[in-house]
Amino acid sequence: MLLDNDTIAAISTPPGRGGIGIVRLSGPDARAIASSLVRLRTPLAAGRMRFAEVLDEQGIVLDQAVVSFFASPRSATGEDVAEIAAHGSPVLLAHLLQASIAHGARLAEPGEFTQRAYLHGRLDLTQAEAVRDLIDAQTLHQARVAAAQLGGSLARTLAPIKQDLVHLIAELEAGVDFAEDDLDLLPQATIAARVTALQASIATLADTYRYGRLLREGFTVALIGQPNAGKSSLFNRLLGHERAIVTAQPGTTRDSIAEPFSLAGIPVRLVDTAGLRDAETSAADEAEREGIRRSHTTMAEADLVLHVLDATSLTLDPVHPVLTPALLLHEDAATLASLAERPHLVVLNKCDLLASLPLAADFRVPVILASAHTGHGLQVLQREAETMLAGNPPSGDTAVVTSLRQHQALAEASASLTRAAEGVSRALPHEFLLLDLYAALSALDALTGATSAEAVLSRIFSTFCIGK
Ligand SMILES: Nc1nc2c(ncn2[C@@H]2O[C@H](COP(=O)(O)OP(=O)(O)O)[C@@H](O)[C@H]2O)c(=O)[nH]1
Numbered sequence: 258m259l260l261d262n263d264t265i266a267a268i269s270t271p272p273g274r275g276g277i278g279i280v281r282l283s284g285p286d287a288r289a290i291a292s293s294l295v296r297l298r299t300p301l302a303a304g305r306m307r308f309a310e311v312l313d314e315q316g317i318v319l320d321q322a323v324v325s326f327f328a329s330p331r332s333a334t335g336e337d338v339a340e341i342a343a344h345g346s347p348v349l350l351a352h353l354l355q356a357s358i359a360h361g362a363r364l365a366e367p368g369e370f371t372q373r374a375y376l377h378g379r380l381d382l383t384q385a386e387a388v389r390d391l392i393d394a395q396t397l398h399q400a401r402v403a404a405a406q407l408g409g410s411l412a413r414t415l416a417p418i419k420q421d422l423v424h425l426i427a428e429l430e431a432g433v434d435f436a437e438d439d440l441d442l443l444p445q446a447t448i449a450a451r452v453t454a455l456q457a458s459i460a461t462l463a464d465t466y467r468y469g470r471l472l473r474e475g476f477t478v479a480l481i482g483q484p485n486a487g488k489s490s491l492f493n494r495l496l497g498h499e500r501a502i503v504t505a506q507p508g509t510t511r512d513s514i515a516e517p518f519s520l521a522g523i524p525v526r527l528v529d530t531a532g533l534r535d536a537e538t539s540a541a542d543e544a545e546r547e548g549i550r551r552s553h554t555t556m557a558e559a560d561l562v563l564h565v566l567d568a569t570s571l572t573l574d575p576v577h578p579v580l581t582p583a584l585l586l587h588e589d590a591a592t593l594a595s596l597a598e599r600p601h602l603v604v605l606n607k608c609d610l611l612a613s614l615p616l617a618a619d620f621r622v623p624v625i626l627a628s629a630h631t632g633h634g635l636q637v638l639q640r641e642a643e644t645m646l647a648g649n650p651p652s653g654d655t656a657v658v659t660s661l662r663q664h665q666a667l668a669e670a671s672a673s674l675t676r677a678a679e680g681v682s683r684a685l686p687h688e689f690l691l692l693d694l695y696a697a698l699s700a701l702d703a704l705t706g707a708t709s710a711e712a713v714l715s716r717i718f719s720t721f722c723i724g725k
């Protein structure tokens with residue numbers, strides 16, 4: 258990638274009117290261009306903010322602004338950066354941008370400030386992706402994970418793995434290049450063990466993608482069950498407002514309704530459905546039949562199904578409650594059977610109407626005892642749903658793989674290591690193993706955008722005193 262040597266400019270605040278609007282410049286002429294757009298009382302200085310008056314072409318004052326200047330390399334992009342924070346008027350900001358261009362700046366491409374930060378080594382690729390994730394975050398938890406990655410969590414997790422790989426390569430290289438010397442060749446078993454250890458570390462990191470992807474893209478959680486089981490009531494209760502219509506009349510909900518919802522910081526599309534009453538035999542009209550058909554589609558597409566049952570419709574033995582097909586209505590038994598292989602939770606709603614509350618642990622299939630009216634069991638429901646969806650979320654500063662690109666790089670590294678392991682077991686010459694190990698290294702390099710060729714060389718020459 259070539260480093261552009263020009264100065265770029267853009268309006269960095271969102272379009273529209275606002276209290277403050279910022280025009281940002283990055284490049285060798287950032288300071289000069291910014292200074293020519295405004296009247297400053299004292300010249301711009303690195304790391305300082307200056308009060309300034311924004312001028313039009315005739316030198317008439319348009320606005321008052323604050324101009325910050327950051328000198329290369331200690332700036333966001335690694336270049337000279339100037340930011341003019343004026344009032345957030347679209348015409349004023351457009352004027353500042355046009356004037357910047359008239360003074361020699363070029364309109365920045367989307368993401369170009371971050372790209373320059375990467376090209377100047379201020380960010381690695383995973384951090385650049387984290388900038389995008391942070392801006393796109395819809396929940397605070399998403400923002401936290403993006404911020405950890407922006408802070409270099411992924412690169413930090415990767416560093417020791419890469420170091421081990423570089424070390425192995427260096428030792429094999431030394432053995433290959435200087436085979437005639439009395440450097441011991443690594444025993445096959447040692448090589449095999451080290452390749453396996455590398456693979457395990459990479460697999461652990463790659464596995465976080467399940468969580469990372471869902472964290473980025475979110476899930477669909479569908480409420481399914483008989484009409485009047487209380488799906489819409491649970492839907493409203495979970496959302497915290499009366500979104501869906503609730504009546505005592507079965508078949509009230511005709512269409513599927515989806516609402517965004519945050520489940521422990523994970524973005525979720527919560528879908529309320531018409532329910533699954535048997536359209537052929539029941540009093541369902543045409544609209545409800547269509548609603549039922551859509552419920553089936555929603556159920557098939559959901560990442561998690563909440564199967565809602567009306568607890569009062571079951572004949573529960575209070576001492577040993579079981580949930581057997583015999584106790585369920587025909588449709589519920591069929592739904593439960595069809596959900597067997599899919600992530601789902603059985604929610605026994607309307608528990609407030611039961612004479613005595615059975616213990617969830619006494620049921621033969623896992624159930625959650627809940628009440629949309631009192632809110633009973635809803636915390637358990639949310640916790641269980643979260644576990645079903647995300648597994649156990651990685652804690653603290655643990656790196657989370659959040660993009661397909663990152664995951665593919667790890668998969669590539671892993672595949673190369675598998676080939677290397679096969680090579681070891683077939684006692685192939687080290688030249689062949691090295692090809693696969695280098696491929697693994699370059700996949701890991703692609704992940705952060707670093708290159709390790711030099712690291713390998715310096716490792717070889719520093720660890721082994723060849724003396725020639
Ligand atoms: N006592 C009690 N009634 C409930 C509960 N949840 C729902 N209901 C009532 O059951 C009826 C049907 O509820 P609704 O949410 O429309 O069910 P849906 O058809 O599954 O969407 C309404 O009269 C609700 O007030 C609950 O937890 N306890």
Ligand SMILES: [Mg+2]
Pocket residue numbers: 485488489490501502509510530531
């Ligand atoms: Mg409903």
